[in-house]
Amino acid sequence: MSLNPPDEYMDPTDSVAVPRKTARRPATLEGTVITLLDISKAKSDHLLDRIEELLRERARPQAIVRKKKPTFARPAPDPLRQEIVGRTDVLIEALAD
């Protein structure tokens, strides 16, 4: 920054307010690492179990990783998010009802 620090004001908002773009998509799931994130709502596991089967049958991923949030009532804790970021190509999250 070229300004002297006393001439700047700090942002009272969180950066979540800035416009976001969705991530770039691959052409196909073949060879990708897919993370299935269970939000810990009852029945989510049944849905994700079946999705995992279908992915293995039809999508030929490199790997499927299962993760689970402690509770659906809050966002995933940072350590879990960091565990996922950088180690997966795509993510499927279920099931909010």
Next chain:
Amino acid sequence: MPPGGRPIVEPEAEADPIEALYARGVTDGLPVVPPTPDRVRRAIEACGRHGGDLVALVPPNYGRATVEKIAVNAVMAGCRPEYLPVVIAAVEAVCDEAFDLHGVSATTNAPSPLVIVNGPVRAALDVNCGAGVFGSGRRANATIGRALRLVCVNVGGARPGAISMSTLAHPGRYTYCIGEYEEVSPWPSLAVEHGFGPQDSTVAVLAADAPLGVYDQRSRRAADLLATIAPSLAVVANHKMTHWGDTLLVLSPEHAQTIAGDGWTKADIRRNLFERLRRPVRDLVPGKDGGDGLPEHVLRKFRHPQDDETLIPKFRSPENLKIVVAGGTAGRFSAIVPGWTFSKGSSLVFRKIHIP
């Protein structure tokens, strides 16, 4: 530039810092103190924590209230640096799931977090507990409550009319902060009643409507005074609303002395009011004295609700009636602060204030 800080405007391009901050949409309608890095740094230093420490995720947007973000908002609200530990504790408290800030911030109802301060910090920071306790004039009350609201809006996303859909709201959405006048209270403080020590400094937050005054100049006995207060409590939300939760009764010092003079404890007050505030089902049927009334799932339990004498409590338990002593030592005027505390709604939440 401080770590994590982002300059939001360059005053060289803006004639007036106050106007520049209005233009950013980050005020509550009143002018704010420009949050310069120096001011923010002083506030962070006064709380003895790192600016990057995450205090809470603020619903409904779950914005990250780091110590630094809270400090920026506290500076804007006009806080002195030493108020920051109180603001931090209040932010922690409203982000407790029991407070349901998501609901408080989004609802069409009118609640605003009321901050109730207990303990030695009141004297250290000159928090008003006495005359004009809900009113203007004292920096700590004015700016601590305002800082909490700015955090809810700027970090939590509770922007009026967008995410925050309150039909009417109330002036407590500018600021809403009182201290309990422990020194003149005949009883243990609110914090001590909830398990804290008298030397602990605490905040309690209540999702609260505006205060409703209860005037009684002439009662000389506890039972007479509570007979005046009870009908004012009966109209919280509406006169037929039942099973309500935490609600605050602010007894003026004179009223408190009248009640304590008869040997009554806070528990006696709660029990007396709880008993007085029950009404028979027949009085609570929708259509009688108003179209509102008991919900269908309750009415279904009674064969002939319009004749049923079963008593339904206004409050879920005596313990939902929270009592503090506050206000000037002259004046026989108390107040009821209705909570936004229907079943599964918000509850009073405490946090200890950590002073470095």
Next chain:
Amino acid sequence: MHDGVFFEDHGIPTATVVSSEFVHAARAQAEALGARDYRTVVVPHPIQPLTREEVRALADKAFDEIVRRLTT
């Protein structure tokens, strides 16, 4: 919603499966987080009374849509 927006923000294509009762809430929250083009994969409400087999059948129906959400 918050998780999905977070992962998209970190370059990870994400498909969030929600029941139909929650589409609008999810949309509003995503927009509040700045993610205007975020879209969910919708399955019919309710979920909780369903048997395991019925939930698996929902996965079968939603599968193609999930893949479309994750690929170009």
